[in-house]
Amino acid sequence: MADLLDTSRSSCRLLVTGGAGFIGSNFVHYWCDRYPDDRVVVLDALTYAGNRRNLEDLEGQDNFRFVQGDICDRSLIDQLLREENINTIAHFAAESHVDRSILGPAAFVQTNVVGTFTLLEAFRQHWEATGRLDSYCFLHVSTDEVYGSLGLTDPAFTETTPYAPNSPYSASKAGSDHLVRAYYHTYGLPTILTNCSNNYGPYQFPEKLIPLMCINSLIGKQLPVYGDGQNIRDWLYVGDHCSALDVVIHHAKPGETYNVGGNNEVNNIDLVNMLCQLMDELASDLPVHPCHQLITFVKDRPGHDRRYAINATKIKTQLGWMPKVTVKEGLRQTVEWYLTHRDWWEPLLSKEYQAYYRQVYVS
Numbered sequence: 272m273a274d275l276l277d278t279s280r281s282s283c284r285l286l287v288t289g290g291a292g293f294i295g296s297n298f299v300h301y302w303c304d305r306y307p308d309d310r311v312v313v314l315d316a317l318t319y320a321g322n323r324r325n326l327e328d329l330e331g332q333d334n335f336r337f338v339q340g341d342i343c344d345r346s347l348i349d350q351l352l353r354e355e356n357i358n359t360i361a362h363f364a365a366e367s368h369v370d371r372s373i374l375g376p377a378a379f380v381q382t383n384v385v386g387t388f389t390l391l392e393a394f395r396q397h398w399e400a401t402g403r404l405d406s407y408c409f410l411h412v413s414t415d416e417v418y419g420s421l422g423l424t425d426p427a428f429t430e431t432t433p434y435a436p437n438s439p440y441s442a443s444k445a446g447s448d449h450l451v452r453a454y455y456h457t458y459g460l461p462t463i464l465t466n467c468s469n470n471y472g473p474y475q476f477p478e479k480l481i482p483l484m485c486i487n488s489l490i491g492k493q494l495p496v497y498g499d500g501q502n503i504r505d506w507l508y509v510g511d512h513c514s515a516l517d518v519v520i521h522h523a524k525p526g527e528t529y530n531v532g533g534n535n536e537v538n539n540i541d542l543v544n545m546l547c548q549l550m551d552e553l554a555s556d557l558p559v560h561p562c563h564q565l566i567t568f569v570k571d572r573p574g575h576d577r578r579y580a581i582n583a584t585k586i587k588t589q590l591g592w593m594p595k596v597t598v599k600e601g602l603r604q605t606v607e608w609y610l611t612h613r614d615w616w617e618p619l620l621s622k623e624y625q626a627y628y629r630q631v632y633v634s
């Protein structure tokens with residue numbers, strides 16, 4: 272491994288956008304446990320995907336502050352950067368679900384493109400006003416979906432794979448990635464970009480594959496598998512993702528890009544069968560047992576990417592990071608979490624969620 276760069280980012284005053292969402296809230300917990308002396312300010316609009324309960328155990332702690340607000344609100348961002356003397360932004364806030372981007376792309380362009388632009392521009396002016404210090408950092412958390420779709424035998428995505436986004440979601444993330452890159456090249460703003468694969472773990476909203484399958488098994492609803500179920504994803508346990516972002520924030524050079532993957536490629540139908548076996552083993556009162564009987568093949572997602580796979584050699588060789596959690600271990604931990612947190616997910620099956628569900632799965 273190459274010597275780690277000392278970026279002098281030893282003490283962070285962090286603004287975490289989207290910190291009440293799935294990955295953001297796992298990251299905030301990770302950071303507050305590991306770096307209790309750092310200041311952590313969460314900015315989150317609390318859309319349907321944001322949940323203040325995800326952070327309730329941190330409320331009232333001296334080094335933690337929650338602010339409800341929109342990343343497109345320039346004056347709010349200017350105020351927060353100034354009054355909290357922020358030197359690091361970890362930018363998670365986004366519209367994140369592909370199916371919703373097909374139903375309504377406008378919010379994706381607004382938050383993912385305009386919101387990222389607004390943050391970059393505010394952070395640039397803040398950084399310039401405070402002397403263009405090297406210790407500043409804008410971490411943009413992005414996705415492997417910007418690279419498009421792979422065939423079965425294609426080599427995995429590297430950091431130099433050309434962008435070829437296929438959904439409104441991935442196109443909006445690609446747009447934001449290009450802005451981040453441009454701010455480094457044009458203004459020298461110390462940005463870092465990460466593109467990671469499918470995360471899973473605690474606090475993931477029920478619309479995503481793994482929590483949807485866990486929750487539908489528990490309430491005896493069909494387990495909808497799109498198309499032929501042969502689409503492949505690489506599964507990254509959210510705790511591993513957080514540790515990757517930790518090394519990146521502390522040691523990556525400005526302007527760098529890293530792919531982050533779980534080294535766990537699985538096709539959807541195998542993954543759903545693994546989940547069903549875990550549910551049968553761990554849940555005591557399933558309405559339908561064995562729960563694979565609930566598996567239903569449904570119409571495919573329009574433009575459904577066939578395969579994603581990550582080559583994470585760069586982050587391993589340059590920064591010494593590798594994922595630790597296998598999909599077998601991570602799925603067990605995740606199923607156990609959903610089984611013991613019914614009070615967390617039950618309120619999320621709201622009228623809005625049911626309306627969304629009918630649009631995707633029934634119409």
Ligand code: NAD
Nearest residue numbers: 289291292293294316317318320321341342364365367470
């Ligand atoms: P999520 O949908 O669970 O959370 C998004 C959060 O952003 C929510 O708390 C929401 O309230 C907030 N938000 C949305 N619009 C906002 C706005 N305009 N202003 C302020 N806050 C706003 O998403 P996630 O799965 O945690 O993903 C986090 C980031 O990681 C996203 O940028 C996503 O593109 C990226 N990513 C996710 C995955 C994955 O598998 N989940 C994989 C790769 C990359």
Ligand code: DAU
Nearest residue numbers: 367368369414415416468469478479480495496497502539
């Ligand atoms: O690859 C990273 C991306 O992973 C992130 O950028 C996105 O924010 C995140 O949502 C995720 O996107 P996917 O579209 O891959 O995740 P999703 O959980 O929606 O679907 C995973 C796979 O499962 C995909 O092939 C579609 C399929 N699927 C999904 C759902 C919700 C089903 O077969 N049935 C379902 O009900």
